Amino acid sequence: MDWHLLGLAFVTVFLSELGDKSQLAAIALGGSSKSVRAVFLGTAAALVTASFLGVMLGGASAQLLPIRWIKAIAAIGFFAMAIRLLWSSRDQPSLSHH
Amino acid sequence: MIVTPNITVQPVLEPSISELTAPDELAASELPGSLDEAASSNEGHSIGGTSPGVKAEVQIFLSTFLTIFLAEIGDKTQLAILLMSAESQSPWLVFLGAGLALIATSLCGVLLGKWLSTRLSPKVLDKSAGLLLLLISALLTWEFFQAN
Numbered sequence: 001m002d003w004h005l006l007g008l009a010f011v012t013v014f015l016s017e018l019g020d021k022s023q024l025a026a027i028a029l030g031g032s033s034k035s036v037r038a039v040f041l042g043t044a045a046a047l048v049t050a051s052f053l054g055v056m057l058g059g060a061s062a063q064l065l066p067i068r069w070i071k072a073i074a075a076i077g078f079f080a081m082a083i084r085l086l087w088s089s090r091d092q093p094s095l096s097h098h
Numbered sequence: 099m100i101v102t103p104n105i106t107v108q109p110v111l112e113p114s115i116s117e118l119t120a121p122d123e124l125a126a127s128e129l130p131g132s133l134d135e136a137a138s139s140n141e142g143h144s145i146g147g148t149s150p151g152v153k154a155e156v157q158i159f160l161s162t163f164l165t166i167f168l169a170e171i172g173d174k175t176q177l178a179i180l181l182m183s184a185e186s187q188s189p190w191l192v193f194l195g196a197g198l199a200l201i202a203t204s205l206c207g208v209l210l211g212k213w214l215s216t217r218l219s220p221k222v223l224d225k226s227a228g229l230l231l232l233l234i235s236a237l238l239t240w241e242f243f244q245a246n
Contacts, residue, residue, distance in 0.1 A: 023207040
């Protein structure tokens, strides 16, 4: 096993993800949600699946996927979660109910 | 005769913002190791009744998964992984390293959020988390208008 390559991939991706929007989302959701475990599993699974898809599709992913519109949907999703957090009071547990 | 107990003076911590603003709310929030509680409640999986509930947890998982998955597609990290694996002799080893890194960064993020939630009052926490999510939404909107 090529530990050098493994370590290189790890460090590269770790550094590029630090402070990235997905990590910011993990901070925001992990702090405000009822279940830290569910947020962690959701975040990690999403990131791994997205990169798996990238590796599988290779360079064609930009052509195959309507990335622009996927971004738009994600923006709406985060906007909805933000509004829910900003408008709900604490007695209705945020993000976990309705 | 009353002997004053041997007072070992605890190091006086500077009062944090949360202690000043909302001591009750802070005490009420699930301070130590809700991760452990959740894990143990899952192990004995017939015991119900701990706060989040399986259904709510699945909901949190799915909403987190979907939004982050969509946000991360076509992101610079994904492109970096793609390039590295395409160039290397063993793409799956690259994917393994990248996957471990992604798991590590999300764990760091979630734990940082959890730690912050013990320092801030729930109200401040919800507001700042909401603003952070708004920022992410704005970043994604910006990417939408950048990409052509």
